[in-house]
Amino acid sequence: xxxxxxxxxxxxxxxxxxxxxxxxxxxxxxxxxxxxxxxxxxxxxxxxxxxxxxxxxxxxxxxxxxxxxxxxxxxxxxxxxxxxxxxxxxxxxxxxxxxxxxxxxxxxxxxxxxxxxxxxxxxxxxxxxxxxxxxxxxxxxxxxxxxxxxxxxxxxxxxxxxxxxxxxxxxxxxxxxxxxxxxxxxxxxxxxxxxxxxxxxxxxxxxxxxxxxxxxxxxxxxxxxxxxxxxxxxxxxxxxxxxxxxxxxxxxxxxxxxxxxxxxxxxxxxxxxxxxxxxxxxxxxxxxxxxxxxxxxxxxxxxxxxxxxxxxxx
Amino acid sequence: xxxxxxxxxxxxxxxxxxxxxxxxxxxxxxxxxxxxxxxxxxxxxxxxxxxxxxxxxxxxxxxxxxxxxxxxxxxxxxxxxxxxxxxxxxxxxxxxxxxxxxxxxxxxxxxxxxxxxxxxxxxxxxxxxxxxxxxxxxxxxxxxxxxxxxxxxxxxxxxxxxxxxxxxxxxxxxxxxxxxxxxxxxxxxxxxxxxxxxxxxxxxxxxxxxxxxxxxxxxxxxxxxxxxxxxxxxxxxxxxxxxxxxxxxxxxxxxxxxxxxxxxxxxxxxxxxxxxxxxxxxxxxxxxxxxxxxxxxxxxxxxxxxxxxxxxxxxxxxxxxxxxxxxxxxxxxxxxxxxxxxxxxxxxxxxxxxxxxxxxxxxxxxxxxxxxxxxxxxxxxxxxxxxxxxxxxxxxxxxxxxxxxxxxxxxxxxxxxxxxxxxxxxxxxxxxxxxxxxxxxxxxxxxxxxxxxxxxxxxxxxxxxxxxxxxxxxxxxxxxxxxxxxxxxxxxxxxxxx
Numbered sequence: 001x002x003x004x005x006x007x008x009x010x011x012x013x014x015x016x017x018x019x020x021x022x023x024x025x026x027x028x029x030x031x032x033x034x035x036x037x038x039x040x041x042x043x044x045x046x047x048x049x050x051x052x053x054x055x056x057x058x059x060x061x062x063x064x065x066x067x068x069x070x071x072x073x074x075x076x077x078x079x080x081x082x083x084x085x086x087x088x089x090x091x092x093x094x095x096x097x098x099x100x101x102x103x104x105x106x107x108x109x110x111x112x113x114x115x116x117x118x119x120x121x122x123x124x125x126x127x128x129x130x131x132x133x134x135x136x137x138x139x140x141x142x143x144x145x146x147x148x149x150x151x152x153x154x155x156x157x158x159x160x161x162x163x164x165x166x167x168x169x170x171x172x173x174x175x176x177x178x179x180x181x182x183x184x185x186x187x188x189x190x191x192x193x194x195x196x197x198x199x200x201x202x203x204x205x206x207x208x209x210x211x212x213x214x215x216x217x218x219x220x221x222x223x224x225x226x227x228x229x230x231x232x233x234x235x236x237x238x239x240x241x242x243x244x245x246x247x248x249x250x251x252x253x254x255x256x257x258x259x260x261x262x263x264x265x266x267x268x269x270x271x272x273x274x275x276x277x278x279x280x281x282x283x284x285x286x287x288x289x290x291x292x293x294x295x296x297x298x299x300x301x302x303x304x305x306x307x308x309x310x311x312x313x314x
Numbered sequence: 315x316x317x318x319x320x321x322x323x324x325x326x327x328x329x330x331x332x333x334x335x336x337x338x339x340x341x342x343x344x345x346x347x348x349x350x351x352x353x354x355x356x357x358x359x360x361x362x363x364x365x366x367x368x369x370x371x372x373x374x375x376x377x378x379x380x381x382x383x384x385x386x387x388x389x390x391x392x393x394x395x396x397x398x399x400x401x402x403x404x405x406x407x408x409x410x411x412x413x414x415x416x417x418x419x420x421x422x423x424x425x426x427x428x429x430x431x432x433x434x435x436x437x438x439x440x441x442x443x444x445x446x447x448x449x450x451x452x453x454x455x456x457x458x459x460x461x462x463x464x465x466x467x468x469x470x471x472x473x474x475x476x477x478x479x480x481x482x483x484x485x486x487x488x489x490x491x492x493x494x495x496x497x498x499x500x501x502x503x504x505x506x507x508x509x510x511x512x513x514x515x516x517x518x519x520x521x522x523x524x525x526x527x528x529x530x531x532x533x534x535x536x537x538x539x540x541x542x543x544x545x546x547x548x549x550x551x552x553x554x555x556x557x558x559x560x561x562x563x564x565x566x567x568x569x570x571x572x573x574x575x576x577x578x579x580x581x582x583x584x585x586x587x588x589x590x591x592x593x594x595x596x597x598x599x600x601x602x603x604x605x606x607x608x609x610x611x612x613x614x615x616x617x618x619x620x621x622x623x624x625x626x627x628x629x630x631x632x633x634x635x636x637x638x639x640x641x642x643x644x645x646x647x648x649x650x651x652x653x654x655x656x657x658x659x660x661x662x663x664x665x666x667x668x669x670x671x672x673x674x675x676x677x678x679x680x681x682x683x684x685x686x687x688x689x690x691x692x693x694x695x696x697x698x699x700x701x702x703x704x705x706x707x708x709x710x711x712x713x714x715x716x717x718x719x720x721x722x723x724x725x726x727x728x729x730x731x732x733x734x735x736x737x738x739x740x741x742x743x744x745x746x747x748x749x750x751x752x753x754x755x756x757x758x759x760x761x762x763x764x765x766x767x768x769x770x771x772x773x774x775x776x777x778x779x780x781x782x783x784x785x786x787x788x789x790x791x792x793x794x795x796x797x798x799x800x801x802x803x804x805x806x807x808x809x810x811x812x
Contacts, residue, residue, distance in 0.1 A: 002567050006581050096543050099371075100552040100562040111371045156581060256582055308581050 001156045005098045007309040009157050012094040013164020016110070018087045020141045021172040021208075023134050025051065026074060028206040030130075033067070045070040051179045052082040068127045075133065076125035084137065085125075088117040103151040109143045116140065159250045163304065166250070170243035171297055176207045177230060177240075178290040201226040210238040223280030231271060240293075244268060247300070260303030267296040318348060318356075319732075324741040326471040326727040329394050340397040340789040343508040348392065353737050360734060362501045363391050372493050375546040376778050387490060387549075388782030389497060394731045394744055394764040398512070398790040404467070404475055404748075405758045407657030410648060412463050412750045415480065415635050417651040419459040422634060423450050433650045434643050441667075441718045442640070443687075444483070444596065444633030448603070452620060454629050455528050458752050460636075461627035462521075462591075464488075467746040467762075468661070469729040476661045476726070478745065480644070482628060482636040484593045487763040487783075488517060488749045489550035492557075494763075494785040510790040512760045517749065518557035524753035525558065525589045528625035534588035536560035537568070537578060541594050541610045546778065551593050560591065570614030576624045589625045590615075596630050627753075638687040638721045639665055661726060667718035675722040676713065679706040682722040684713070697773060699725055728773065731784065733766055743767045745775050746786065761786035 025048070033044045042065045049055040049070060057080060062069045075084045092114040099107060120133050152158045198221045205211035205226060213236050218225050233239040248264055251257040270292060279286045322331060330341040337345035348356070364386070373384035396404075421428050422445065429436050439445050464485030466478040495514050499506065526534050538560045540551040555562035567579050568587065577584035592599060598608040600615040618624045634640070642663040648656045664671040664682070675682060684696040696709040713720045730741035748762030764786040765775035775781040 001581055002561060002563065003579050003581050004564070004567055005562075096548075100556040107371065108369055112369060115368060254581065 006160045008094045008097040009160040010164040013161040014168040015087050015090045017165045017168035024209045032203050041066045047179050072127050076121045085121040101157045106147040109147045113140045159254045162250045166243040166247045173240045174290050174293050208238050224277045227280050228276045257307040259307045263299040263303040318739050324730045327729040329731040341395045359501050366497050366500050373549050390733045390784050393785040393787045395787045401788045408750050409756045414648040414651045416458050418647050420457045446631040449631040459629040459632040463750045464747045471727040483633040486547040489553035491763040498785045512788045514760050517759050520757040522558040524751045527754035529588040531588045536589045537563045537587050539592040565611045568612040570618050574618050574621045576618045591627050661723045664722045666720040684722045687719045761788045
């Protein structure tokens with residue numbers, strides 16, 4: 001397939017996953033705060049800004065941190081390049097360029113998402129309807145993933161889409177881990193923030209929609225086990241290692257991605273050498289480790305770019 | 315007749331309703347169906363069609379819309395109907411016409427017998443914008459230059475069908491023809507049980523076969539070359555590429571290497587291309603040869619084409635016959651090349667390049683339709699009876715400045731077809747664009763794209779200027795069709811959990 005279109009499909013995958021991941025994160029976070037009666041809006045909602053890396057931009061446009069403003073900023077603000085509405089615009093942009101490669105039902109489900117976003121997440125977005133809007137997107141994403149699975153030929157367009165999906169999911173998971181490791185969920189006594197109590201770890205699992213599967217696999221929630229699960233488990237689709245393994249498989253299926261694969265090998269090596277217990281008990285080590293992972297993943301992304309999208313020498 | 319048609323009035327010939335106000339044979343069942351619908355039911359179907367168009371992403375782009383690059387396709391749910399036996403005659407006429415046109419183009423680029431024998435004047439080529447003299451001596455496969463032709467047909471007040479013009483460069487609209495049928499199948503499927511409506515989706519298989527026949531490779535690599543996402547017909551480019559299993563490419567995806575072959579930049583490297591269905595104009599197709607500033611084309615493409623290493627449909631230079639002045643000679647060309655009488659006639663046409671005809675035109679600007687030879691989209695036209703004195707003066711100046719570039723035709727009272735207008739049915743002018751394919755064989759679409767002027771009283775059907783379209787039905791009235799019997803239950807074949 002065309003190198004140019006491969007790049008569009010890769011970014012289509014990344015942005016679709018970004019939409020899905022953002023909705024899951026928002027839902028989990030909202031839910032969590034409903035069960036945190038002593039948390040102020042500022043303490044409760046600021047971490048969400050940090051996950052998307054948009055804290056500075058936020059304060060340029062909004063005077064305070066409130067549930068309503070942060071929700072609006074993340075869902076419907078076009079000035080925020082990481083917002084849901086912006087991500088869906090990027091989905092639409094990339095979809096146009098690779099439209100001919102999409103089976104009809106996949107095209108119509110993605111197009112439906114874009115149309116719904118235009119209708120519901122525009123200037124008329126009312127944060128009071130947040131739940132309905134997010135729920136609608138959630139349903140649409142399920143239909144889109146279903147269409148990908150059941151109608152796409154397992155050819156290069158499929159492989160590139162999956163590469164985009166998995167790299168984005170890995171990226172989001174590590175970011176959530178990073179922020180949640182730094183932010184301590186306060187308990188009744190707001191003065192003594194207890195690091196890494198089990199509720200905190202549960203909330204991290206919730207943010208990546210992995211709590212239920214974790215419980216089936218590993219039972220009780222405790223720091224080292226949760227970290228191990230999120231980073232090393234290779235059978236749960238929400239987990240970092242799983243994403244990275246699938247990334248490797250798809251790159252190998254495409255072929256010719258030596259640069260990307262060698263970067264990926266470095267990342268896997270670093271992942272395998274991590275000491276979960278140590279990381280679980282020391283927030284700053286965890287932060288440093290996740291930082292390393294993020295840099296290594298960027299290396300993989302650059303490798304993909306070099307291997308496939310850059311113009312070949314004639 | 316029922317309430318929707320009580321006040322129906324057509325100014326001239328109507329496609330569905332005859333002079334006595336009764337539906338024509340092929341339209342009987344259709345008209346009866348619409349009569350039996352309440353206002354609410356009609357409105358519901360209209361909205362369902364609009365929704366389907368949105369969901370299916372059937373769009374087009376109007377350049378003056380700025381950032382809104384996707385407009386929903388404007389569609390009317392009442393189809394236009396042509397009786398099958400009449401269509402068979404029209405089809406034959408279209409085949410005849412394209413064969414003659416291709417023989418003409420091939421002649422112009424080789425021996426030019428038609429000029430030597432005085433069928434067309436020599437100076438016609440001198441002033442032709444689309445004739446590319448550097449292409450003389452080339453003999454494309456099967457002797458065909460215009461592989462895809464969209465000939466616009468209109469019907470005059472006495473019911474006669476005329477060819478209005480031949481679009482031989484990059485004619486568009488066929489994807490909308492196919493999607494219009496899909497919209498109808500979704501919104502009014504019950505109609506398809508009532509009448510024998512011939513299917514239209516064989517076009518893409520024929521297109522693929524025709525393009526493949528242009529290559530000696532038994533399993534050729536096909537590409538559709540698009541100017542890109544901002545082009546007004548981008549939807550069609552993606553649709554056709556997908557339907558024929560071709561790769562949709564832009565100029566930057568192709569490269570011509572030292573072997574004078576065209577390659578496409580794939581993920582794993584270069585793959586040889588055998589046939590290019592190009593939707594980029596001649597001028598932009600090769601910066602090595604033509605417009606040097608063009609970023610839409612492929613440097614060296616003409617080199618590859620001349621060497622016979624890639625086929626291009628429509629061939630560069632085919633546009634010489636897409637010229638309203640040459641159009642005026644087509645009946646003579648049919649006689650000259652085929653020794654046959656044209657089965658479909660031209661609209662009577664005055665050539666402003668000829669002194670006496672020019673005088674007649676200038677004296678009758680308020681009665682004629684004046685068209686520049688090379689514009690499309692309905693731009694630059696003067697519609698005499700609807701024009702102001704000022705517009706006529708401007709037209710006069712343009713004709714005098716460049717007479718060879720203008721033709722004029724009497725204002726035809728072109729036929730109308732019932733169209734939904736608010737909650738009523740009103741007569742709106744229509745034309746028809748069938749698509750004719752010629753490679754190894756010649757095939758014609760079943761019907762074509764019916765364009766309708768949605769603005770009351772307007773004659774302009776182009777979508778960029780307020781036009782819309784309808785599904786076109788070729789209805790076979792031989793033998794009545796009974797509504798299908800209710801499905802009888804069949805023994806279940808598949809497994810269930812016990």
